[in-house]
Amino acid sequence: MAFDCDVLIAGGGPTGVTLAILLARRGISVIVAEKEAMIHPLPRAAHIDHEGLRILQEAEAADAVLATSRRAGRYDFLNARGQVLLRFEGSDKMGPGGWPVANMIHQPSVEAALRRSLDGQSLAALHSRWEVGAFAEDTDGITAQVATPEGARTVRARWLVGADGARSPVRKAAGVAFDDLGFEEPWLVVDVLVDDPSRLPTANLQICNPARPTTCVLMGEGRHRWEFMILPGETAEQVSDDAFIEKLLEPWHVKGAVRLERKAVYTFRARIASAWRKGRVLLAGDAAHQTPPFAGQGLCSGLRDAANLAWKLAAAVKGEAPDALLDTYQTERAPHLRATIDMAIMMGRMVCTTSHWSAFLRDTKIRIGRALRKLPSGPPAYPPLSTGLILAGSPGAGSYFPQAIAADGLRLDDQLGTNPCIIAHADLSIPRLAHFAAPIGAWLDAHGAEAVLLRPDRHVFGTGDPVRLREAWLAATGMAAPNDMLAFTCASHGP
Numbered sequence: 001m002a003f004d005c006d007v008l009i010a011g012g013g014p015t016g017v018t019l020a021i022l023l024a025r026r027g028i029s030v031i032v033a034e035k036e037a038m039i040h041p042l043p044r045a046a047h048i049d050h051e052g053l054r055i056l057q058e059a060e061a062a063d064a065v066l067a068t069s070r071r072a073g074r075y076d077f078l079n080a081r082g083q084v085l086l087r088f089e090g091s092d093k094m095g096p097g098g099w100p101v102a103n104m105i106h107q108p109s110v111e112a113a114l115r116r117s118l119d120g121q122s123l124a125a126l127h128s129r130w131e132v133g134a135f136a137e138d139t140d141g142i143t144a145q146v147a148t149p150e151g152a153r154t155v156r157a158r159w160l161v162g163a164d165g166a167r168s169p170v171r172k173a174a175g176v177a178f179d180d181l182g183f184e185e186p187w188l189v190v191d192v193l194v195d196d197p198s199r200l201p202t203a204n205l206q207i208c209n210p211a212r213p214t215t216c217v218l219m220g221e222g223r224h225r226w227e228f229m230i231l232p233g234e235t236a237e238q239v240s241d242d243a244f245i246e247k248l249l250e251p252w253h254v255k256g257a258v259r260l261e262r263k264a265v266y267t268f269r270a271r272i273a274s275a276w277r278k279g280r281v282l283l284a285g286d287a288a289h290q291t292p293p294f295a296g297q298g299l300c301s302g303l304r305d306a307a308n309l310a311w312k313l314a315a316a317v318k319g320e321a322p323d324a325l326l327d328t329y330q331t332e333r334a335p336h337l338r339a340t341i342d343m344a345i346m347m348g349r350m351v352c353t354t355s356h357w358s359a360f361l362r363d364t365k366i367r368i369g370r371a372l373r374k375l376p377s378g379p380p381a382y383p384p385l386s387t388g389l390i391l392a393g394s395p396g397a398g399s400y401f402p403q404a405i406a407a408d409g410l411r412l413d414d415q416l417g418t419n420p421c422i423i424a425h426a427d428l429s430i431p432r433l434a435h436f437a438a439p440i441g442a443w444l445d446a447h448g449a450e451a452v453l454l455r456p457d458r459h460v461f462g463t464g465d466p467v468r469l470r471e472a473w474l475a476a477t478g479m480a481a482p483n484d485m486l487a488f489t490c491a492s493h494g495p
Contacts, residue, residue, distance in 0.1 A: 001143070001156050005031040006317045008144055008157035010132040010170045012036075014045070014107070015285030015302030016163035017114040017126065021059040022310035024121035026418055028317050031155060032118070033130035033146055035164075039115070042262040043191045044107045046219055047296030050095025052303045053103060054403055054458070056113075057413060060120070062099065064113035069103040070218045074203040077350065080359065085208060085350075085366045086375060098403030098411050102296070104204075106220025110299075132170060135160060135281075142280050158317055161282045161309075163302070168287035174278045181270035181338075183292055183345045185352055186230040188239045188265055190248070192258035194224050199257040206294070206351045210359040213351045215294070216252070224258065227293070229352060236265040268292040268348065270341045276330035284309060289337050294347035297340045308333055311418070311456035321479045325389075332388035339383050389455065391462025391472050395447040399460045402443065406435035413458065420473065424451035424466050 007023055009016045012034025020030040048056070048065065056062040071092040077085040091102035118124055127148070132155075135144035142160040146153050162170025194200060207214040215227035228248050230239055238244060240263050249255070272289045276282060285302030309329050315321035353359045369375045385398035392398075404412045415432050425444055428437040444452060449463035453473055461473055473479070 003141060003158060004155050005029045005157050007031075007159045007161060007313065008033065008132070008142065008155055009161045009163055011162065011164035011285070011287070012115075012126050012128070013163065013165065013285065013302075014110060014114060014299055015306055016161070017111070017118050018055065018059050018303055019161060019163065019284060019306040019310055020124045020126070021061075021114065021117050021121055022055075022306060022418075023314055024118075024124035025058070026310065026314035028123065028314050030121075030124040031157070032124065032126040033132050033155075034126060034128050035131040037128050039108050039111045041108055043219055043223060043225070045110075045299035046104055046107075046217055046225055046293070047299070048103045048105050048110070048303070049296070049300050050097035050099040050101050050103075051400070052097075052300040053099035054097035054413065055303045055307045056110075057099070057411065058307075058418065059114060060117045061110075061113040064116070065105065065110050066099070066103065068109040068221050069105045070221060071100050071103060072202060072204045072218050075102075075206075076203050077206045077208055079363050080207075080209040080211065085363065088376075091204075094405070096400060096402040098405050098413070102204075104218040104220060106223060107299070109220055132160075132164070135170075135173065137279050137281070159280050159282065159313060161284055161313075162287045163284045164287055166286040166290050168283065170281065171273060171283055171287050174281045174283075176273050176275050176278060176283065178271040179274055181272065181341055181345070183270035183348060184267055185292070185348065186236070186265060186267050188228045188230055188245075188248075188263065190226045190228070190245055190260065191219065191262040192224050192226075192254075193261050194222055194258055196257035199254055200224050200252075206347070208351050208353065208359065208362070210354045210356050212248075213354065215351070223261070226252075229354070230265065231354065240265060270345055272334065272337060272341070276333070277326055282309065282313070282326065282329070289341070291337075291341045292344040292348045294351060295340065295344040297344060301337055301340060304336070305329075305333060307457040311420075315477070315479055321477050325477060325479075328388040332385050335386060336382055385459055389461065389476050390459075391453075391464070391469070391476070394462035394464050395449055396443075396452065396460045397462045401452070401454050401458050401460050402439070403458070404436040404439040408435075410435055412436050412440075416454070418456055420453065420455055420461070420479075422451050422453045422466050422469055 006029045009020055009032045012032045016032055020032050023030050053062045056065055073092040075088040079085050095101040129149050131147045133145040135142050141158045144155045146155050162168050164170055205216040213229040217225050219225050269290050273283055276288050284305040291298050312325050316323050390397040428441055447463050451466040452463045453461040453469040455461050
């Protein structure tokens with residue numbers, strides 16, 4: 001039976017569409033099946049970090065997303081009296097990914113930018129009102145039954161990716177269970193349109209008030225969000241009433257400055273799928289994991305999934321690497337994801353305290369920590385890759401390689417392309433790299449390295465002698481790539 005595509009992706013949200021673009025740019029044919037008729041018009045995710053925008057840069061959507069996003073210089077945790085418990089500053093500065101550290105977004109605008117990019121990919125197509133149903137796997141691929149407006153049809157693909165959300169029919173059909181990480185809190189989310197921005201906070205806020213834990217954050221241009229913890233005895237219907245919401249907003253003195261756009265009750269959960277790959281079925285985004293929103297990493301985590309999976313899946317489809325390469329997807333992503341969730345839970349526990357005594361103890365501990373100058377200046381750093389496709393033991397292996405920006409605004413990744421590459425000290429005079437010679441040279445010197453091998457997802461495979469790096473890469477991945485895909489030289493990449 002002939003293949004309709006190399007990869008069938010269930011779910012046309014940000015994770016699925018980003019993955020489709022990254023695959024198509026690597027020569028992989030993709031069909032995205034999205035059950036909804038159009039992009040959901042109301043806000044959902046609120047934040048993309050610098051790493052997420054770097055991934056959207058490769059997906060050719062970052063500039064459009066940045067144009068509609070906003071930045072707040074501070075992220076404050078306040079107690080019931082409005083006093084600062086913790087203050088994280090610098091989120092409006094440039095991050096290692098080469099984009100602003102924190103970007104408050106309007107998700108429908110993000111999705112629209114991604115779909116415009118997808119429309120420009122000849123090898124990828126998104127079909128609305130297509131819903132993946134039952135599927136069967138054989139040694140060569142997947143045969144899926146898909147409901148479409150024109151009736152049922154069969155789609156034959158080499159691989160199936162479930163990027164179809166927290167309820168993921170693909171995950172359920174594959175028989176994959178969730179591991180519960182022990183966080184479950186119901187919250188009311190209130191999104192508003194802003195008519196008078198001068199009356200709204202300019203910082204992102206967590207109000208650690210045991211009487212009503214509350215989040216107040218910027219959103220994309222012209223919008224703002226509040227999240228209110230639902231207290232014991234309250235019902236979803238009760239807190240969703242417009243009069244109840246108006247009373248919740250009274251202390252913020254924004255009447256007449258905002259208009260209600262959306263209200264929704266969510267249960268914030270922390271869960272990870274027990275398996276992200278089962279045969280020829282893979283999971284990504286909310287289908288593979290769910291994180292509480294306090295660290296703003298839900299959408300970012302899905303984008304990181306896409307970046308990690310795209311180059312590996314492309315190599316497997318092309319026969320450049322064995323299918324076993326895909327086993328490193330969960331191995332690499334899960335520890336990072338668990339650290340992300342742990343950070344979100346830590347923030348959530350701090351915010352969600354409803355006991356006045358516990359809040360007093362929390363505030364006292366933080367006050368002592370401030371006096372001893374032991375409070376963190378920002379959220380804990382995400383861990384580097386500690387296992388998987390890295391040259392363990394070499395300096396910098398598994399770390400996130402920073403994206404240098406030239407004086408004229410040119411970004412490093414735009415010169416590197418989508419393949420793995422080796423950058424050595426000797427290469428820094430090449431015209432294509434000369435703009436970035438100083439920061440790259442400083443990074444190599446800091447790690448005592450002659451050269452660095454960068455993976456396509458911009459994590460460091462390893463450092464050392466260029467020839468040995470290339471041999472180690474081929475041994476680790478099985479990728480029999482031609483020289484010009486690995487050696488960054490003037491001859492292979494041009495001036």
